[in-house]
Amino acid sequence: MKIVIDGMGGDNAPQATVEGACMAVNEYGVEIIITGDEEIINSELKKHNYDKNKISVVHTTEIIENEEKPVQAIRKKKDSSMVVALNMVKDKKADLVISAGSTGALLSGGVFIIKRIKGISRPCICATLPTINGGATMLADTGANVDCDTQNLMDFAFMTDIYAKKVLNEKNPRVALANIGSEEGKGNDLVKKSYELLKEENGINFIGNMETRDILNGVCDIVICDGFVGNIVLKTMEGSVLSLFKKLKEVMMSSTKSKLGALLMKSELKEIKDLLDYTSYGGAPFLGVDGGVIKAHGSSNAKSFKNAINQGIKFHEGKVVEEIKKYVEEKAK
Amino acid sequence: MKIVIDGMGGDNAPQATVEGACMAVNEYGVEIIITGDEEIINSELKKHNYDKNKISVVHTTEIIENEEKPVQAIRKKKDSSMVVALNMVKDKKADLVISAGSTGALLSGGVFIIKRIKGISRPCICATLPTINGGATMLADTGANVDCDTQNLMDFAFMTDIYAKKVLNEKNPRVALANIGSEEGKGNDLVKKSYELLKEENGINFIGNMETRDILNGVCDIVICDGFVGNIVLKTMEGSVLSLFKKLKEVMMSSTKSKLGALLMKSELKEIKDLLDYTSYGGAPFLGVDGGVIKAHGSSNAKSFKNAINQGIKFHEGKVVEEIKKYVEEKAK
Numbered sequence: 001m002k003i004v005i006d007g008m009g010g011d012n013a014p015q016a017t018v019e020g021a022c023m024a025v026n027e028y029g030v031e032i033i034i035t036g037d038e039e040i041i042n043s044e045l046k047k048h049n050y051d052k053n054k055i056s057v058v059h060t061t062e063i064i065e066n067e068e069k070p071v072q073a074i075r076k077k078k079d080s081s082m083v084v085a086l087n088m089v090k091d092k093k094a095d096l097v098i099s100a101g102s103t104g105a106l107l108s109g110g111v112f113i114i115k116r117i118k119g120i121s122r123p124c125i126c127a128t129l130p131t132i133n134g135g136a137t138m139l140a141d142t143g144a145n146v147d148c149d150t151q152n153l154m155d156f157a158f159m160t161d162i163y164a165k166k167v168l169n170e171k172n173p174r175v176a177l178a179n180i181g182s183e184e185g186k187g188n189d190l191v192k193k194s195y196e197l198l199k200e201e202n203g204i205n206f207i208g209n210m211e212t213r214d215i216l217n218g219v220c221d222i223v224i225c226d227g228f229v230g231n232i233v234l235k236t237m238e239g240s241v242l243s244l245f246k247k248l249k250e251v252m253m254s255s256t257k258s259k260l261g262a263l264l265m266k267s268e269l270k271e272i273k274d275l276l277d278y279t280s281y282g283g284a285p286f287l288g289v290d291g292g293v294i295k296a297h298g299s300s301n302a303k304s305f306k307n308a309i310n311q312g313i314k315f316h317e318g319k320v321v322e323e324i325k326k327y328v329e330e331k332a333k
Numbered sequence: 334m335k336i337v338i339d340g341m342g343g344d345n346a347p348q349a350t351v352e353g354a355c356m357a358v359n360e361y362g363v364e365i366i367i368t369g370d371e372e373i374i375n376s377e378l379k380k381h382n383y384d385k386n387k388i389s390v391v392h393t394t395e396i397i398e399n400e401e402k403p404v405q406a407i408r409k410k411k412d413s414s415m416v417v418a419l420n421m422v423k424d425k426k427a428d429l430v431i432s433a434g435s436t437g438a439l440l441s442g443g444v445f446i447i448k449r450i451k452g453i454s455r456p457c458i459c460a461t462l463p464t465i466n467g468g469a470t471m472l473a474d475t476g477a478n479v480d481c482d483t484q485n486l487m488d489f490a491f492m493t494d495i496y497a498k499k500v501l502n503e504k505n506p507r508v509a510l511a512n513i514g515s516e517e518g519k520g521n522d523l524v525k526k527s528y529e530l531l532k533e534e535n536g537i538n539f540i541g542n543m544e545t546r547d548i549l550n551g552v553c554d555i556v557i558c559d560g561f562v563g564n565i566v567l568k569t570m571e572g573s574v575l576s577l578f579k580k581l582k583e584v585m586m587s588s589t590k591s592k593l594g595a596l597l598m599k600s601e602l603k604e605i606k607d608l609l610d611y612t613s614y615g616g617a618p619f620l621g622v623d624g625g626v627i628k629a630h631g632s633s634n635a636k637s638f639k640n641a642i643n644q645g646i647k648f649h650e651g652k653v654v655e656e657i658k659k660y661v662e663e664k665a666k
Contacts, residue, residue, distance in 0.1 A: 229561070233569050261596070268587065
């Protein structure tokens with residue numbers, strides 16, 4: 001298999017993307033193409049030991065920045081590291097693209113360049129949330145679709161279910177709807193109607209509604225919602241955890257006694273911080289487009305970028321795209 | 334002024350409601366009516382010292398439980414402590430009702446018994462969120478309306494603005510829309526359209542979109558959203574903080590060293606926990622009905638119930654209902 005990497009995307013690119021690629025080649029023996037400024041990428045590559053036959057560079061002259069309007073950026077910057085990488089997947093020159101660059105641009109590119117799988121109403125992006133028991137919960141959609149209908153939510157549920165089974169090796173993932181109450185009949189119009197539809201489905205293990213207060217407690221494996229709500233959940237959670245740690249640090253430095261206390265608990269506090277650091281979970285798959293697209297976290301370091309590549313390998317080996325096409329065929333029957 | 338209290342509502346009723354009422358009488362000299370089982374309420378009252386002329390009891394025979402369907406409960410249990418209290422506000426026998434009982438039932442009762450102020454599209458419930466800098470942010474709606482249109486959101490913004498000015502003494506509250514990005518043009522259809530409308534309003538200090546990751550950082554005074562999203566934000570925040578403290582406790586107990594560290598930091602950790610304990614912020618006003626309705630937190634103890642009563646006093650003195658009616662008149666011009 002061949003993976004193409006957007007070498008210039010992400011806060012720590014190209015150092016982290018190139019180093020992550022070298023680590024992945026050494027660890028998994030995978031073949032990698034890196035798009036980006038040849039000179040810069042090559043000078044980064046020189047810093048690492050790796051099998052020279054496994055990494056090639058495709059020269060590009062443009063970079064899509066986070067601040068740019070996604071659709072416009074994708075259309076205008078045809079020689080950007082991201083667009084060139086996306087085109088390689090479209091043209092079957094690579095099996096999968098991984099980028100830590102602009103989420104909006106990558107999603108737009110997924111839809112406009114690689115294109116939606118026929119029969120899927122909307123592709124979705126799935127974040128992996130760490131849980132306090134050391135597990136993880138998938139949340140879909142987390143921002144690709146801000147306005148959704150029931151068919152969208154059904155597709156998200158089935159696609160994420162396939163991903164969890166094929167990539168995360170979960171046998172019978174528990175699927176829940178994000179809601180404001182756990183009882184049947186709760187929620188807004190979209191959620192109530194989606195509940196009715198999911199209840200009737202035999203293909204997935206639907207366990208009902210989940211209150212988002214339980215999101216970190218690992219009560220289910222997959223949480224389904226529209227992209228507006230999913231993004232709100234993700235950011236509220238992230239913000240709450242960060243604010244709390246900030247406050248914790250502040251009070252820990254407030255007196256000699258508390259400083260000593262903090263010192264004694266240092267490794268334990270770091271353990272929690274690492275546990276809840278969702279950037280370490282590699283990338284978020286963009287499901288429903290006709291090729292592999294993995295969004296690595298913008299602040300990925302080399303190790304988390306390598307993790308995203310590993311996720312890409314499993315995505316390809318698990319034939320996620322083909323499985324989603326099978327679901328579409330079944331649905332059409 | 335006269336306040337009626339649903340004596341039997343809440344996890345700690347009637348102990349906490351009665352004690353809170355006695356504290357409020359002693360501290361604020363306010364007149365209070367308590368609805369509930371006469372015998373039980375009186376035996377609770379006997380435990381406290383207070384001005385006997387200031388508290389009276391209205392006997393009721395039923396209690397609305399949290400598990401009951403709100404509308405049904407309000408309709409059927411006509412002699413419940415909550416319905417009798419709501420009727421006293423409707424009949425102008427009391428200025429304001431405070432309940433720690435079922436949120437759904439109280440909101441339904443507010444609409445069906447006290448009734449909506451004519452010209453307000455939908456009443457909303459506003460939670461007060463503590464922020465890490467020791468301040469607070471109001472969030473509306475947090476669950477009264479799961480499906481909203483732009484007019485609803487406009488009404489929520491204006492009503493909460495009035496509340497912040499009249500009850501919290503904020504001179505020029507900063508109003509923001511809860512969104513998935515801070516730039517103009519972000520969000521779902523509802524939020525984008527509401528942004529356009531709020532931008533044109535001179536009556537309120539609209540500062541644009543707010544990403545919910547900043548919710549604990551105190552970047553604005555009022556956050557507006559539909560009730561589904563608001564409830565999701567509230568519960569995600571609450572759940573993240575609780576899960577994190579749970580994990581913190583777990584790792585603190587994991588070794589002798591960390592136990593010692595935790596002991597040295599005990600007061601600081603409690604300080605953070607107290608800071609973020611939103612149950613201590615008294616109650617949530619239900620804005621847009623033709624009378625004062627304050628929902629005290631279900632787990633209120635006597636002190637937080639007393640705080641909710643204090644909030645009710647300010648609500649009445651600030652003439653919030655009258656101010657909302659003025660807003661409706663202005664809007665109609």
